[in-house]
Amino acid sequence: MVGARCAGATTALLLARAGHRVLLLERATYPSDTLSTLYIHQSGVERLARWGLLDRIRQTGCPPLTTASYRVADVYLRGPAPTLPGVVGAFAPRRYVLDPILAEAAAEAGVEVREQTLVTGLTTEDGRVTGVRLRTANGAETTERANLVIGADGMRSTVAKFVDAPHYAEHPNLTCVYFTYWSGIPAHFEIYERTGGWVAAVGTHDDLTLIASYLPQEQFAQVRRDPKAAYLANIQATAPPLWERLAEATMAERLYGTGDQRNFFRQAHGPGWALVGDAGHHKDSINAHGITDAFHQSELLAAELTSGDDPSATINDPVRQQAALARFASARDTQMKPTYHTNLVTARLDPDPHLLSLLRAVQDSPELTERYFSVVAGILSPEDLFTRDLLARL
Ligand SMILES: Cc1cc2nc3c(=O)[nH]c(=O)nc-3n(C[C@H](O)[C@H](O)[C@H](O)COP(=O)(O)OP(=O)(O)OC[C@H]3O[C@@H](n4cnc5c(N)ncnc54)[C@H](O)[C@@H]3O)c2cc1C
Known part of the structure; x- marks a missing residue:
């Protein structure tokens, strides 16, 4: 498994719990942050609860988000956040808290986790992937063999690049986003929308509130010249009630942002390899589906790779492995496409x-x-x- 965040750590965890031997390789050293506005939808939280991880996240002081609101034009919706069995609200944990919890849980399940390990290539035999080349923290180059290599290495996946996995649905980048953390402004899950702007606020650890500001991709070149001015102006124009509350608040961290908001599906598998999470399917972060979808995909992939009366044969026998991966790919596309399209509609920043x-x-x-x-x-x-x-x- 290449990549140890939402997709990699959880797929590794589920495979190890089912008895598979898993090596999880991650170039970063934990705890390490990554660009994210943090929000996990209830179906993602429900998976965390089912995997026995929600209590660990709650114990870090991450508050549940039990109220949701949405303001657009003359419309204002506000209500209790939906619930699922065992789940009260949504959560927005800091990634430097969430991701290590996932990797630690994988290690507890028997996964061998190696941080500071960069996968630099794949080994192949007769067109089939048979393992990875890697470089350790001290610069040593080595290889590891595996019956299946899974790229959970994010939107710019190196595994996808090495196997030359084609995209088969792709749409242009539609937004750019900047966000930071504020103190002194308690928030629930708040969304504000106007033509040409979108703002979200979520409460996270340490009584901080993350406020994200989305603007059209066409404005990115201009926005990045003075991101703070564009960020604040968009909050003022899109979310006037939130803007008023900001008068009492303090910006607690620097501004983070990106215009690299790709929208695509990639081929999810081939002989000896598979892609899970952002590596295989990415969408604009505006509707905050990436983490929830990564968990969903992990569960789909692990279910296929642990099915049957002899789960080890599902991975070890190339024919059974390809059949399992094909079922995963088909389920991924069917189940992710509706949100992919809704997400594109939202990312056009033009309320219908x-x-x-x-x-x-x-x-x-x-x-x-x-x-x-x-x-x-x-x-x-x-x-x-x-x-x-x-x-x-x-
Ligand atoms: C600005 C922004 C805001 C977002 N907000 C939200 C949100 O509010 N809610 C939400 O659900 N999603 C959000 N997302 C999306 C979400 O962060 C991703 O969908 C999610 O992190 C995907 O998890 P992943 O495990 O597939 O990939 P990643 O989180 O990208 O993890 C991939 C890992 O692979 C490792 N890696 C890469 N290459 C190698 C290599 N060669 N060798 C070893 N390791 C490697 C990387 O170090 C990384 O740790 C946001 C994304 C962005 C950019």
Whole structure:
């Protein structure tokens, strides 16, 4: 397994718990941060709970986000965050807290975890991947053999590059994002939208609130000349109530940002290799699906690789391995495509008039508001919103 964050550490954990022997390679040294606005949707939190990891995250002082709100044009929705069995609210843990917890849990399950280890290439025999080349912290070059190499190494995946995995759905970058952490401004999960701007606020560790500001990709070159001015101006224009509260708040960290918000699906597998998480499928971070989807993919991949009466044969027998990986790839595409397309719509930063009419009908009903936030959280499908009550209101 190459990469030990949301996708790699959790897939390794699940495979090891099912009895597989897993080597997890990570170039970083933990604890280490990564660009992220941190938000984990309820279905991701539910997986953490099922894997026995949610309590560890809560024990670090990460607050549950139990209220959600969404302001766009003349619409204001506010309601309790949807719940799933055993899950109260969403969470936004700092990545330098979350990712080490995932890697530690993998190690406890029997995974051999090696940090400061850079995968520099793959070994192959007769067109089949048979292992990795790697460089350790002291510069030593070596190889490791494996019946399956999984790239969980992020959007710029080196494993994908070495196997030349093609993209088969790709859309242009649509947004750029800057964010930082504020003290003195308690927040729940807050979203604000206007044509040409999107702002989100989430509470995280240490009583800090992360505020993220999304602007169109076309403005990135201009924004990066003075990101702080663009960041603040967008909050003022898109989220006036939040802007007023900022008068009492202090920026607690520097600004982080990126315009590299790619949208794609990559081929997910081949002989002796597979991709999981961002390595195989990436979308604009605006709807905050990456972590939740990485957990989802981990579970899909691990389920296929541990299925059958002899799970070790599923990995060791090349024919059975390819069949399992093909089922994973198909499930990944089917289950990730709806959110991929909704995400593209959001990332255009142009609220749809039909959606606004719908939201106007939703906002006066607490029940429909709760349903709407359940759709956002991925707990209900968009069709589930269209109750008799909503149709009558429309
Ligand atoms: C600005 C921004 C905001 C975001 N906000 C959210 C959010 O609010 N909610 C959400 O759910 N998602 C968010 N995301 C997306 C989310 O961070 C990713 O989807 C998620 O981290 C994917 O996890 P991953 O394990 O697939 O990849 P990554 O987190 O990218 O991890 C890949 C790992 O592989 C390692 N690696 C890479 N190459 C090698 C190599 N050759 N050898 C060894 N190790 C290697 C890297 O060091 C890294 O640790 C955001 C992303 C961005 C950029």
